[in-house]
Amino acid sequence: MAPIIEVWDLVKDYDKVRAVDGVSFTVEEGEIFGFLGPNGAGKSTTIKILCTLLPPSGGVARIAGYDVVRQAEQVRRHIGIVFQDNSLDDRLTAAENLYLHGLLYGLPRQEIKRQMDEVLEMVDLSAWKKEVVRSFSGGMRRRLEIARGLMHHPRLLFLDEPTVGLDPQTRAAIWEYIKLLRQEKQITIFMTTHYMDEAENCSRIAIIDFGRIKALDTPENLKQQLGGDMITLVPAEGVDLLPILKERYGLEIKSTTEGLCFQVSDGASFIPQLASDLGLQIRSIYLRRPTLDDVFLNLTGRAIREEKASATERLRFSTHRRR
Ligand code: ADP
Numbered sequence: 001m002a003p004i005i006e007v008w009d010l011v012k013d014y015d016k017v018r019a020v021d022g023v024s025f026t027v028e029e030g031e032i033f034g035f036l037g038p039n040g041a042g043k044s045t046t047i048k049i050l051c052t053l054l055p056p057s058g059g060v061a062r063i064a065g066y067d068v069v070r071q072a073e074q075v076r077r078h079i080g081i082v083f084q085d086n087s088l089d090d091r092l093t094a095a096e097n098l099y100l101h102g103l104l105y106g107l108p109r110q111e112i113k114r115q116m117d118e119v120l121e122m123v124d125l126s127a128w129k130k131e132v133v134r135s136f137s138g139g140m141r142r143r144l145e146i147a148r149g150l151m152h153h154p155r156l157l158f159l160d161e162p163t164v165g166l167d168p169q170t171r172a173a174i175w176e177y178i179k180l181l182r183q184e185k186q187i188t189i190f191m192t193t194h195y196m197d198e199a200e201n202c203s204r205i206a207i208i209d210f211g212r213i214k215a216l217d218t219p220e221n222l223k224q225q226l227g228g229d230m231i232t233l234v235p236a237e238g239v240d241l242l243p244i245l246k247e248r249y250g251l252e253i254k255s256t257t258e259g260l261c262f263q264v265s266d267g268a269s270f271i272p273q274l275a276s277d278l279g280l281q282i283r284s285i286y287l288r289r290p291t292l293d294d295v296f297l298n299l300t301g302r303a304i305r306e307e308k309a310s311a312t313e314r315l316r317f318s319t320h321r322r323r
Contacts, residue, residue: 004029004064004156004188005050011058012045012211019045021211022059027190027204029155032182034202035192036292042211043192044084047160050190051081064155077105080149080157084164086141090133094125094144097133098151105152112151119147122184123177139170146177150187157181159191163198175201196292207296214299223290226298229267230290233274234259234283241281248277263290 003026012020020042027033035043048054050061052072060067066074088097095116102112120126123143133141142162149157162178163171175198181187191202199205199219206216215222235241242260245251251262264270267287275282297303 001029002065003027005033005190006062007046007050007059008061009059010046010049010056010061012042012049012054013057019211020049020056023208023211023213024059025206025213025216027188029188030182030186031203032178032189032191032201034199034205035190035208036194036196036199036205036296037192037208038194041194041208043194043208044160045211046208047158047190047192051079051158052076077152078155080152080154082142082145082149082158082162083160086145088133088141088144088148090136093130093132094120094136094147095129097144098148101148101151107152115151115153119150122150122180123147137170139166139173142166142170142174143177146174146181150181150185154187156188156190159189161192161194163193163195171195171198196296199292205292207292207299209296209300215295219292222292222295226263226290226294228263228265228290229270229287230261230263230294231267231271231285231287232256232259232261233285236281236283239281241278244278249274259284 005025005027007026008024010020010023011018023042023046035046037043045054049056050063050068052068052075055069062068063075064078066078068075089100092100098116098119099112102115107115116129117126120129123146125140125143125147128136128140133144136144146157146159146162159178163174166174178189178191179201182189193199202219204216204218205222207214207222215225217225233241233245242253242255245253245260245262251264254261271285271287274285293303
């Protein structure tokens with residue numbers, strides 16, 4: 001089967017910024033595909049182009065085989081959209097919001113009623129069907145928006161930062177619904193996020209920075225490529241272990257506020273060896289598995305949430321101009 005999303009060399013220029021800088025990828029039917037990157041990386045711009053809301057400056061994007069520029073109408077029939085801005089009418093009830101959406105998509109009335117009950121059930125809002133949206137919490141609104149995005153039976157659902165601004169419990173609940181959708185409806189999900197822990201739920205992730213894809217793989221493979229376990233060692237007071245670790249063990253060490261950080265292929269056997277060699281010269285030592293934060297740090301040299309969008313913009317502007 002052809003991929004449901006195909007993107008080749010996509011480019012988007014705003015006045016002074018190249019927001020998307022030659023992005024290519026494909027998404028297979030049934031995947032939960034995540035675009036992960038810091039603020040200003042170009043995630044929203046890409047998703048807007050794929051949803052036909054913004055024309056690209058270059059490149060090609062196809063959804064379910066349809067070109068997002070030349071066949072926008074067909075593309076829209078196949079996709080559901082849940083964006084960050086709340087677009088529900090909070091003076092209307094949950095049912096009325098869904099009903100309007102069904103009408104806009106030209107669904108027959110009977111079909112709207114049937115589908116409304118099904119999608120409300122799916123996001124656990126059946127009991128709130130006749131309640132005015134104004135009385136809903138942030139999490140309930142987001143769930144209703146997801147339900148609305150599903151009204152017209154899309155094959156592909158676009159979610160732009162679906163859990164931003166929600167508390168951790170609600171974020172976890174939203175994820176349960178997203179996974180359920182994939183399981184029960186075989187809907188493909190394309191989502192953006194800057195939450196590392198959420199990206200772990202995706203079947204594959206593209207890590208995007210300054211409008212370019214830096215890596216694309218399953219979360220597990222991305223972490224495995226880093227090779228092994230992350231170890232942080234804090235030397236005893238007044239002891240400098242950096243030269244010993246470098247010379248004797250040939251380790252590449254990063255000195256951080258937490259201690260000396262390095263990677264080894266098998267931490268569980270390396271730690272006892274280190275403890276027996278260096279003994280009381282070590283104050284503490286701990287091991288953890290690599291996270292997507294480590295992957296991002298390794299690819300870009302900085303943590304994902306280190307930079308503000310304005311700094312990103314300045315940097316991107318200067319690289320763009322130099323080319
Ligand atoms: P993300 O979703 O990853 O935070 P965006 O796609 O929103 O990133 O933005 C990518 C870059 O494009 C940023 O530098 C941003 O400031 C810039 N940008 C986004 N929208 C516009 C716009 N309408 N006009 C000018 N610049 C924009």
